[in-house]
């Protein structure tokens with residue numbers, strides 16, 4: 337078994353793990369991160385896309401509100417290229433008690449959340465699609481963010497400082513010697529090979545899976561997987577984040593993200609973060625609540641529904657999961673459970689990932705005798721080739737400048753041949769990885785017209801590599817095609833009505849009736865042996881299992 341020796345092993349390639357890896361590396365601590373899927377495979381790649389101002393929690397969860405307000409300012413400084421400064425409104429609709437606005441203002445004042453009441457006329461002038469019957473409006477510093485890009489750039493920066501990141505590597509066991517965790521056994525899901533990673537400290541940043549990881553060391557950590565459903569509409573009907581001005585509830589935020597608007601979310605406890613579905617009533621609720629904020633909401637096409645699981649840390653009994661604080665907790669298992677060498681960083685928000693990483697790395701650095709200060713609040717994340725928030729207008733301008741219309745692979749999101757090739761060259765292992773890098777397949781046709789082109793490009797690249805001594809196989813491309821289509825179609829099943837049903841039928845005709853994709857070799861374990869296109873484990877490849 338191959339052995340890797342490092343100072344700190346970080347488990348989890350979401351925002352928190354990537355933030356920890358960067359912070360460790362910037363302080364000169366040797367670190368390796370393992371992630372069982374692609375980076376952002378977990379909740380970070382399935383969240384609502386909001387850089388919280390803190391307003392949402394100003395009344396109910398003041399600590400979390402304050403943390404969000406502090407980090408909101410820092411994120412704008414260190415990753416302006418991952419954030420779209422949309423601003424945010426909290427509005428009182430006819431279903432909301434207008435007097436809550438005063439409680440809200442007071443909560444914002446106490447928690448340091450910048451907030452200003454604006455006139456209803458001003459709110460409607462800036463957002464004409466808003467419900468004209470709103471009675472009050474408040475402006476806050478909400479924004480929209482690209483979590484795929486932000487995580488990638490954290491990892492890129494960490495690598496620059498000498499860290500190592502291993503995607504598609506799952507921790508299958510923690511190695512415990514007496515009362516100390518000394519590393520982990522991981523499985524390389526591409527090859528099935530097991531590796532031993534020895535580390536002075538293991539940092540558990542596995543989000544909703546953190547309880548499972550801690551359990552491998554015999555430590556009990558209760559993380560409640562709180563499932564939330566979101567629906568992307570095909571039109572950006574608002575350009576400002578719109579929140580209902582009331583206590584947090586279901587379907588009360590619309591986030592404009594790239595070319596679409598996303599309504600969310602629900603909060604339902606699921607027994608396992610790997611197994612959950614989307615219930616039709618959750619989607620219906622999103623439509624109903626969306627129409628309270630934007631009256632013609634349901635006249636737009638629902639493109640897709642998906643869900644993520646909140647990593648809610650439960651250290652006390654609460655009746656409702658919404659009552660679990662959104663703040664985070666660093667668990668030093670030597671103090672808490674008498675187990676040395678293991679820490680867990682649990683809970684929190686995407687918005688507070690950097691702060692969480694700072695606290696976790698401060699604690700580990702102290703144990704290691706490292707006195708370097710944290711620099712992540714001041715050092716801007718790097719720009720990579722495509723290192724800016726994907727604004728469609730910018731993409732269009734670039735295509736016009738470079739005259740690359742003929743090179744478009746995904747017309748909906750304006751993804752070019754060059755973008756796809758860059759993603760493959762950067763290590764994408766399947767079309768879903770390319771989607772996370774480029775937004776391919778995320779537009780109105782949901783992969784209908786771009787999937788076969790992307791697979792052809794993949795095949796072309798692999799054939800070129802084969803000519804130089806690499807390996808490739810047609811059955812592999814078939815598996816890639818099937819895998820991506822299945823991933824896209826899972827999100828469509830919940831929104832199959834009207835135009836989206838017609839679109840799905842068109843895609844079905846193209847892929848099943850014309851191209852006979854169902855006759856290709858299945859995307860299972862055997863067809864991918866040794867290639868690592870998807871993974872050997874079905875649970876890793878699925879977005880939600882029982883949909």
Ligand SMILES: Cc1cc2nc3c(=O)[nH]c(=O)nc-3n(C[C@H](O)[C@H](O)[C@H](O)COP(=O)(O)OP(=O)(O)OC[C@H]3O[C@@H](n4cnc5c(N)ncnc54)[C@H](O)[C@@H]3O)c2cc1C
Pocket residue numbers: 347348349350351352353370371372373375376377378379380381382383384385386387388505506507508541542543544545562563564565566600601643644645646647683684685686687688
């Ligand atoms: C529906 C919903 C909407 C949300 N909206 C917002 C929002 O708008 N703004 C905001 O700030 N926050 C939001 N959040 C919260 C936010 O998304 C999460 O707090 C944050 O993304 C968690 O990041 P993380 O890195 O801690 O966890 P994750 O992103 O889940 O990362 C943990 C990683 O660990 C990996 N892992 C698990 N087991 C293993 C193993 N055995 N071996 C290796 N790797 C493993 C997983 O694959 C996963 O990628 C939302 C959450 C949900 C559910």
